[in-house]
Amino acid sequence: MTLRRKVRVTLAIIAGDLGTDPQLLNLVRNGVREGYFEIAIQGWLHEDFAALDETQITELVRNVKERLQGLFPEAAISTLIPPFEEADSKVMGAAAANGLRYVTGDLLHGKPYDWNGVRYLPKTVDAGIPGSRLGDPWTMDDQATIIREVERSVGTYGYAIASFHPQQLARTVNMPLVLMGMLIVGVIFLVSFFVLALRADKEGREA
Amino acid sequence: MPSKRQSVAIASLLVLVFVIPSVLFASGRPLNLTLLTEVDENRLTEVTSLVDWASTNIKMVRLDELSKVSGENGSRPFVLRFDDVRDRRIATPLQPS
Numbered sequence: 241m242t243l244r245r246k247v248r249v250t251l252a253i254i255a256g257d258l259g260t261d262p263q264l265l266n267l268v269r270n271g272v273r274e275g276y277f278e279i280a281i282q283g284w285l286h287e288d289f290a291a292l293d294e295t296q297i298t299e300l301v302r303n304v305k306e307r308l309q310g311l312f313p314e315a316a317i318s319t320l321i322p323p324f325e326e327a328d329s330k331v332m333g334a335a336a337a338n339g340l341r342y343v344t345g346d347l348l349h350g351k352p353y354d355w356n357g358v359r360y361l362p363k364t365v366d367a368g369i370p371g372s373r374l375g376d377p378w379t380m381d382d383q384a385t386i387i388r389e390v391e392r393s394v395g396t397y398g399y400a401i402a403s404f405h406p407q408q409l410a411r412t413v414n415m416p417l418v419l420m421g422m423l424i425v426g427v428i429f430l431v432s433f434f435v436l437a438l439r440a441d442k443e444g445r446e447a
Numbered sequence: 448m449p450s451k452r453q454s455v456a457i458a459s460l461l462v463l464v465f466v467i468p469s470v471l472f473a474s475g476r477p478l479n480l481t482l483l484t485e486v487d488e489n490r491l492t493e494v495t496s497l498v499d500w501a502s503t504n505i506k507m508v509r510l511d512e513l514s515k516v517s518g519e520n521g522s523r524p525f526v527l528r529f530d531d532v533r534d535r536r537i538a539t540p541l542q543p544s
Contacts, residue, residue, distance in 0.1 A: 399513055402528065
C-alpha cells in the first residue's frame, strides 16, 4: 500500500481503534517519517468529552497520547481534536496538562485564541453533511463548493481548516433493503417449517 | 421430516436471526451500516482533484504548522484534517466529530 499523493495532512486518530492493520500502520508511519502526516488525538473510542470532567479528559488524553506515541514513535504529537468538536475550557485544560499545543474544534466554540499555552484553531470548512444520527449516510460537497468555502475562509480568517471523514469516502450498504430481504426469506422459512411440522404431526397421529 | 420440537427450535432460531433485527430497525435502532472497506471511487476522485487544486493554488500545511505559516506574507494556508482515522473494517459509522 502506498500513498497516491504526498500531501501534508492532519490525521485525527481514534487510538483504541487503530493498530491491528499492519498495512495501514506502515502507511501512516511512512507518512509521519517523511513529514507529510501529523498525528492528532481524537479520543480512545471517540468518547463524548462533554460527558466527562476535566480530570477524566486529562487522563483519557494522556492514555491516548501514550498509545499513539507507541504506535508512531517518530510523531511529535501536539494536537487534540475532541470528538464531536466539543472544545470547551475542560478540553483546553486537558490539552495544556498533557503538553499539547493545539486544539481544533468547531467555530461555535470561538475564533482562534490562546489559552495557557494552547492555541485554539477552529475548523472553518465542512466538506459535507455528517449523518444526522448513527447509521445515516454522510454526504460530501462537490469540489467547486469546497474550493469556494476554502477561499472564503482564507479571506475571512487568514487560513482554512477543512475536515473530511472516511464515512464520506465509503460506499454505504442499504441495510433497510437487506433486512427486508432477510425478513421475507425468514417468513417463508418459518411458514414452511410450521406447515411441514403440522403435516408430520397429523400424519403421525393418523398412523 | 423435523419433529415438532425441532421445528420449534428452528423457528426460534429464525426469529432471532431475521425478525429481531427487523424489529430493531423498525424501532429506529442504528442498523444502517457503512461498508468502510469499500471506497467510493467517485468521491475519492473529487478529493484527489481538490488536493491537486490546493497544491497548486494554496499552501497545504499540517495543523501543527499553521501558526508558523499564517504569519508569512501572502501565505494562504490550508489544513486538510482527516478525522475518525481507524483500522479498515465494516463498522457502524461514527457520529460527526
